[in-house]
Amino acid sequence: MSILHTPMWRRRAVDRLATVLVTGAFVLALFPLFSILWTVVSKGAPALSPEFFTYSMRNVVGEGGGIYHALVGTLLVTAAATVISVPIGLLTAIFLVEYGEGRRLARWIRFLVDVMTGIPSIVAGLFAYALFVVFFGEGVRMGFGGAVALSVLMIPVVVRSCEEMLKLVPNELREAAYALGVPKWRTVLKVVLPTSIAGIVTGITLAIARVIGETAPLLVIAGLSDSVNFDLFHDRMATLPVFAYSAVSSPGVPPGPSIDRAWGAALVLLLIVMLLNLVARLVSHLFSPKSER
Amino acid sequence: MTVVEVSRHPVRRLGDRVFAGASTGAAITILATLAGVAIFLTVEGVPGILASPDEVKSGESFLPYVGPLVFGTLLAAAIALVIAVPVSIGVALFISHYAPRRLAAVMGYLIDLLAAVPSVVYGLWGIGFLAGKLVAPYGWLEEHLGFLPFFAGPASATGRTILTVGIVLAVMILPIMTAICREVFLQTPRLHEEAALALGATRWEMARLAVFPHARSGIISGAMLGLGRALGETMAVAMVLSASGVVSWNLISSTNPSTIAANIALSFKEASGLTVNALVASGLVLFVITFVVNVAARLVVDRRKDFSGADA
Amino acid sequence: MATSIDVSDLNIYYGDFLAVEGVTIPIAARSVTAFIGPSGCGKSTFLRSLNRMHEVVRGARVEGKVLVDGEDLYGDDVDPVDVRRMVGMVFQRPNPFPTMSIYDNVLAGQRLNSKRMKKTDADDAVERALRSAGLWAEVKDRLDRPGSGLSGGQQQRLCIARAISVEPEVLLMDEPCSALDPISTIVIEDLIHELKAQYTIVIVTHNMQQAARVSDTTAFFNLAGVGMPGRLVEHGATEKIFSNPDESATEAYIQGRFG
Numbered sequence: 001m002s003i004l005h006t007p008m009w010r011r012r013a014v015d016r017l018a019t020v021l022v023t024g025a026f027v028l029a030l031f032p033l034f035s036i037l038w039t040v041v042s043k044g045a046p047a048l049s050p051e052f053f054t055y056s057m058r059n060v061v062g063e064g065g066g067i068y069h070a071l072v073g074t075l076l077v078t079a080a081a082t083v084i085s086v087p088i089g090l091l092t093a094i095f096l097v098e099y100g101e102g103r104r105l106a107r108w109i110r111f112l113v114d115v116m117t118g119i120p121s122i123v124a125g126l127f128a129y130a131l132f133v134v135f136f137g138e139g140v141r142m143g144f145g146g147a148v149a150l151s152v153l154m155i156p157v158v159v160r161s162c163e164e165m166l167k168l169v170p171n172e173l174r175e176a177a178y179a180l181g182v183p184k185w186r187t188v189l190k191v192v193l194p195t196s197i198a199g200i201v202t203g204i205t206l207a208i209a210r211v212i213g214e215t216a217p218l219l220v221i222a223g224l225s226d227s228v229n230f231d232l233f234h235d236r237m238a239t240l241p242v243f244a245y246s247a248v249s250s251p252g253v254p255p256g257p258s259i260d261r262a263w264g265a266a267l268v269l270l271l272i273v274m275l276l277n278l279v280a281r282l283v284s285h286l287f288s289p290k291s292e293r
Numbered sequence: 294m295t296v297v298e299v300s301r302h303p304v305r306r307l308g309d310r311v312f313a314g315a316s317t318g319a320a321i322t323i324l325a326t327l328a329g330v331a332i333f334l335t336v337e338g339v340p341g342i343l344a345s346p347d348e349v350k351s352g353e354s355f356l357p358y359v360g361p362l363v364f365g366t367l368l369a370a371a372i373a374l375v376i377a378v379p380v381s382i383g384v385a386l387f388i389s390h391y392a393p394r395r396l397a398a399v400m401g402y403l404i405d406l407l408a409a410v411p412s413v414v415y416g417l418w419g420i421g422f423l424a425g426k427l428v429a430p431y432g433w434l435e436e437h438l439g440f441l442p443f444f445a446g447p448a449s450a451t452g453r454t455i456l457t458v459g460i461v462l463a464v465m466i467l468p469i470m471t472a473i474c475r476e477v478f479l480q481t482p483r484l485h486e487e488a489a490l491a492l493g494a495t496r497w498e499m500a501r502l503a504v505f506p507h508a509r510s511g512i513i514s515g516a517m518l519g520l521g522r523a524l525g526e527t528m529a530v531a532m533v534l535s536a537s538g539v540v541s542w543n544l545i546s547s548t549n550p551s552t553i554a555a556n557i558a559l560s561f562k563e564a565s566g567l568t569v570n571a572l573v574a575s576g577l578v579l580f581v582i583t584f585v586v587n588v589a590a591r592l593v594v595d596r597r598k599d600f601s602g603a604d605a
Numbered sequence: 606m607a608t609s610i611d612v613s614d615l616n617i618y619y620g621d622f623l624a625v626e627g628v629t630i631p632i633a634a635r636s637v638t639a640f641i642g643p644s645g646c647g648k649s650t651f652l653r654s655l656n657r658m659h660e661v662v663r664g665a666r667v668e669g670k671v672l673v674d675g676e677d678l679y680g681d682d683v684d685p686v687d688v689r690r691m692v693g694m695v696f697q698r699p700n701p702f703p704t705m706s707i708y709d710n711v712l713a714g715q716r717l718n719s720k721r722m723k724k725t726d727a728d729d730a731v732e733r734a735l736r737s738a739g740l741w742a743e744v745k746d747r748l749d750r751p752g753s754g755l756s757g758g759q760q761q762r763l764c765i766a767r768a769i770s771v772e773p774e775v776l777l778m779d780e781p782c783s784a785l786d787p788i789s790t791i792v793i794e795d796l797i798h799e800l801k802a803q804y805t806i807v808i809v810t811h812n813m814q815q816a817a818r819v820s821d822t823t824a825f826f827n828l829a830g831v832g833m834p835g836r837l838v839e840h841g842a843t844e845k846i847f848s849n850p851d852e853s854a855t856e857a858y859i860q861g862r863f864g
Contacts, residue, residue, distance in 0.1 A: 011495055018497035022391055025383025026400065029471070032418075032464045033407050038421045040414060089317030099313055100320075102663050109320045111591060112327055118518065118587035119580070120525020121412075122554045123330065126576040130333035138569070152326060159323070172700040176764070179658060180771055181690030185312035190717045194704045205783035213411025216527035216554065220561050241413040245528060248417060263421070266414045273409050306686065 040267050047264025057226040057238075065258040067265050069228040070243035073143060074269075076232055077222060078212045078240055080147035086204055088151075089229055091159025096159070097166040098188055110163075116156040124152040125217025132221065143229070143237035146222035150211040157210055161203025165196040198287030202280045209276035212213055215241035240269045334577040341570030349562070349566040359575050359586030361540045365455070366579070369530060370523035372459025372544070377466050378516050382469040384467070384499060385474030403477065408468035416532030419461045424452035424533060431456070431545040442542045453535040456544040461529045466519035473518065477511030478504055510593050517590030521583045527554035553579040608674045608691075608805055609633060609634040609773040610655065615669035615832075617647070617654050619662060625648050626834035628669075630824055631714040637797060637806045639816035639843070642826035647835025651826070652777050652809050656692035690714075693773035697780045701752030701761035701767070708748040710763055711735060713830065714771035730770055737803075738766035739796050746834065758789025769804070774798065778808040781813065794819050813859060817847050825855045 055066035092109065100106025128149035132140045169192050179186040195198070223236035224246050244265040251258035305313075342355045351358045384404060388397050428450065435446035485503040494502060505512075536551035536559075551559075557572050565574055610632040616627040625647035632638050640648040651819040653659040654667055657678060657758050671678040678688050701710045709716055713733045722730070731748065740762040744755070750764050761781060768776060769775050778797075780789040797806060797819045810816050824840035850856050857863060 011498065015495035015497040018500070021389065021596045022383045022387045025380045026387040026392075029380060029384045029404060029407070029464075029467055033403060033410075035422060036410055036414065036418045039418055043421065088319045091316040092323055095316035095320040099316055101474055105317075105320065109323060111595070114322060114591045114594075115584065115587045116323070116327055118521040118525075118583055118590075119330065119528065119582055120554055120556050122525065122527040123334070123576050124582070126337075126557065126573050127330045127333055130337035130573055131329065133337060134333070139565070152330065155323060155326070170700070171726065172696060172698060173702060175658065175661065175694075176700045176702065176767075177713070177717055178661060179656065179689055179694035179696075180717065180767065181686050181688075182714070182717040183306050183309050183686045185306075185308045186311065186717050186719075191702060191704075195702075209409060213409075213413065215411070215413040216531075216558050218529075219558055223562075236501075241411055241528075244413050244417065245532065248420070248532065262417060266411075266417050269411055270414055273411060277406070277409050306684065 009122065025156060037270075040270055043260075043263040044265075044267025044270075047260045048267065052261075052264055056228050057243075058228075060226070061252070062254065065261065067240060067243060067261070067268065069225065070238040070240045070265065071268070072228055072230065073222070073239040074212060074241075076230070077143050077146045077150065078208060080232055081211060083149035083205070083210055084147060084151040085154040085158050085207070089155045089207075090162050090200065092155075092159045093162035093166055094188060094192075096163050098184070098192070109248065113156045113159045116152070117160070119152060119215075121149075121153055121214050122216040122220065124149040125220035127152060128217065128221045141221065141223035141236045142234060143222050143232040146218045146237065147232065148238065149217035149221055150214060152213045153214065153217070154207050157207040158204060161206065162200050165199030165203060166192060166203040168199065169195045198283055201287075202284040205276055205280035205283065207272050209280070212272055212276070213241055215245055218242050219245065240265050240272075244269065271290065330580065331577075332339055334580060335575055337570055338574030338577040339570075341572065341574035344567040344571060348567045349571045350564065353572070355571060355574060358571065359553070359578055361538050361550055362556050362575060363578065363582075364540050365536070365538075366524055366552040366554070366582070368542075368550060369455055369458050369462060369534075369552055370416045370520055372456060373462035373466060373523040374520055375520055376460060376463035377470055378512075380463070381467050381470035381515070381519075382474055382512060384471045385478055386504070388471075389475050389522060390496070390500060390504065404468050404471050406468075407464065408436055412465065412526060412528040413532070415461055415529040419457060419529055419533035420453065423461065424457050424583075427452040427454075427457055427460075433500055434545055443544045445543050446546055448545050449535065451535060451547065453549075454545050454547070455534065455549040458530050458534050458549075459544075461533055462523045462526055463524060465529060466522045469522060470515045470519040473515030474508065474512055475517075477508040479493040481507045494543060514590045514593040517586055517593065521586045521590065524586065525554055525559050525583050531555035531558040606649045609803065610775065611670075611672040611675075613670045613672075615651070615654065615671060617650055617659065617667050618665065620664040623834040625654075626829075627837050628837045630837060630840050631858060632805065632807060633822065634805050635801055635803070636821040637801050637808060637819050638822045638824065639820035640807065640809045640824050640826060641811075641813060641816050641858070642835075642838075643828070643858065644811075645835070646826040646828050648809050648824075648826040649779055649837070651837075652779055652807060653694075655775070655777055655807065656694055658689070658694060660685060684743075688814045689841060689857050690771055691773055692775040692777060693768035693771060694777045694779065695761070695764050695768055699757055699761050699764050701755070701763050703751065703753045705752060707737045707748045707752050707755070707763060709768060709812075710752040711766050711770050711780060713767050732810075734766040734770035735763075737769055737800065738762045739792065739799075740766055756789070758785050760791070761785060762796065765793075765800075769800070773804070775805045775807065778806065780809050780811060790815070813861075817843060823847070825850070825852070825858065827854055827858070 052066040054068050056069035057065045096106050096110060128145045132145045171196060173191050174187055177191045218239045219242050222239060224242050225236040225238050229237045231233055244262045247258045247262035346352050346354050388400050392400055431448040431452060433443040435448040438444040439446055483505045486499055489499040489502045530552050534549055534551065534555060535547055536555065537548045538551050539548050540550055541548060553575050557576055561572055613629045615628045616619060616623060628651055628805060640652060642648050650659055655671060659665045667679060695743060702713055705713060708731055711734050731743060732861045736743065740759060752760060755763060782793050794815065800806060808819065820843045822840060823843045823846040825846065826835055827838045828835050838854055839850060846855065847859060
């Protein structure tokens with residue numbers, strides 16, 4: 001314990017320096033957060049207008065136009081990804097918690113789900129492309145491919161959060177149901193899931209928030225279009241993040257209006273993500289299993 | 294004596310069989326997906342690896358093509374890690390041991406918000422705000438530290454350098470690293486902390502004596518998870534970086550190495566034929582790199598779990 | 606119609622680990638049988654084997670026979686789910702379903718199995734079960750409130766009501782009072798007295814006074830030694846076990862010399 005032999009004044013000084021550095025790290029980390037929020041709000045807010053939300057970019061050159069087509073695409077693709085991911089993710093979590101105990105398969109799945117959380121989003125996009133090329137030929141672009149790519153990113157998040165929530169359900173409740181002569185599957189469906197539903201909804205909402213802002217996989221497989229496309233299975237489909245990216249990367253001449261639209265789209269995207277986070281917090285706060293008065 | 298082995302002949306209801314089957318099936322779907330990612334990337338990528346130089350847009354065979362990209366990927370991620378590790382440890386320590394109890398949750402939430410920001414927004418912020426602000430500091434670095442190869446210059450006039458990318462990536466991986474550090478810091482046995490304080494240790498000495506030794510493997514695995522994220526991040530890099538596909542240690546000039554992910558994002562739209570296969574192949578390389586990093590990170594985490602006996 | 610249980614040569618395993626060895630005991634219909642013994646002696650495990658609840662743990666299995674009214678609980682074609690409908694259970698800690706009202710908790714056995722009931726039948730079943738559990742007067746005005754809002758003793762009686770509303774023939778109780786205060790404990794003990802007119806009751810208890818107060822028959826379990834399986838030392842009429850047991854270990858335990 002050599003440091004305890006250092007003179008007291010030095011130890012105090014080091015302690016104070018450490019406090020300054022540690023606090024400084026926190027302030028430093030907050031700086032980008034506020035800077036991002038400020039930049040996006042101040043540059044994006046002027047772009048918002050009724051037209052911005054109700055017009056697509058069809059036949060728009062220069063000023064005007066909006067994000068309606070991208071908004072539609074983002075909602076459709078994300079909804080499709082949710083429809084794919086939630087059943088698979090939730091059932092896998094049920095497998096891990098209710099059926100997997102002590103089984104090697106469960107250990108493997110848990111490990112691979114963790115690893116899957118780290119798959120880069122662009123790789124998920126390439127996977128969807130490589131998968132769909134087999135069926136639809138080279139150059140395939142469709143919204144559903146984007147949904148598949150997002151599912152690869154979303155499923156592990158859903159599994160992990162649902163697993164945590166299912167584990168929180170006390171075993172006593174399962175036993176209570178079994179002792180009443182309730183089969184396991186009904187116990188899971190009618191006791192375990194209802195008891196943990198708030199946490200599961202929170203987890204799924206956060207998973208949606210995570211993938212709704214994904215750009216790279218959609219750039220690869222869903223592409224971009226200027227018009228509204230409601231069909232997930234045909235043709236390119238614009239999405240908000242890809243729209244924002246492309247409005248910056250190929251703004252046209254003059255670039256001004258396009259870049260303004262990019263900031264506007266970024267602001268809308270940020271608002272959606274923040275809103276989803278807020279909803280998730282509210283759900284878990286309001287419906288958390290507190291003992292009722 | 295009758296011997297009944299329940300585990301051998303279980304009577305199971307139809308509902309139970311269906312439900313157990315469905316959930317096992319879902320779990321196996323995940324295995325299949327992961328295998329599918331590897332298989333489809335390989336199937337589509339191999340022609341790109343084998344393609345001769347004149348069949349792809351880059352005009353190079355695969356290894357010379359992907360080599361600089363791997364270099365750029367590793368370099369950007371390394372910069373991000375060098376910045377993010379100390380900062381995330383500081384932030385985590387601040388939240389777990391320095392901040393007032395009641396504010397700690399809110400502060401943790403603020404940091405988590407950084408993880409919620411979409412990468413395209415980071416990209417916009419990087420070019421629209423950060424890059425411009427860094428032009429002057431880069432000039433200073435060139436002038437005063439130009440003898441180091443990293444800052445040899447000439448400094449970029451736009452600020453869209455690999456160092457800027459590293460900074461943006463550092464911000465992006467900060468939340469996950471902070472979250473993991475925070476968690477392991479909070480698990481420090483109270484007894485050790487109190488023992489350190491009872492010896493007359495200052496708060497910092499307590500952190501060094503009790504918190505850090507206990508948290509070492511947690512910090513390492515957090516850093517590796519952050520590294521995995523940084524390696525695969527696409528949009529922020531694609532938007533911020535002014536890339537020219539070179540291999541260079543110069544962090545502040547206008548000629549920067551590109552990264553695998555950014556290169557795919559930038560080239561995919563115009564690519565056709567075997568060029569697409571080459572891009573998919575580079576994605577396979579990225580997948581393998583991040584897979585290895587993530588597996589290593591998880592192994593460290595899991596070993597730690599076994600060791601501490603936490604989370605049975 | 607209550608039922609007698611006949612256990613012969615029962616061994617209970619968790620994987621390769623033999624937890625309880627060679628138990629042979631008859632349990633009389635419409636009586637209260639108490640299992641006593643030191644911690645870890647296998648009395649709870651044995652109790653749970655009487656409705657196959659121990660099988661919730663992976664790798665659990667038994668050798669031997671448990672006959673309920675002459676029928677083997679562990680027969681090849683017997684579904685454990687059916688066993689548990691016939692042999693109900695009350696746990697150490699009250700565990701009402703937090704997402705259900707008092708009313709739905711009582712009917713949980715039917716509700717969770719999606720059994721259709723007419724409203725009047727359901728109302729009757731709830732009232733009957735709550736009256737049997739001695740809880741009706743206290744909760745009849747707030748049946749739609751969550752069960753978790755009741756006191757600990759009330760929750761435990763709600764759990765008893767829930768168990769008897771599926772009309773089992775045997776009621777197993779695993780230290781049902783150990784989490785309750787003395788007043789609630791007395792209420793439950795009185796309830797056990799009343800319930801034995803209709804049900805065969807088996808109760809595990811740590812509390813020897815409780816065994817003496819509520820049971821007709823007492824069975825003493827003990828470990829053969831450290832790391833050895835639990836076994837049934839002796840069983841008999843409660844007065845005899847408490848006044849003049851055959852085995853010296855039983856006497857030592859009852860006099861509080863160990864356990």
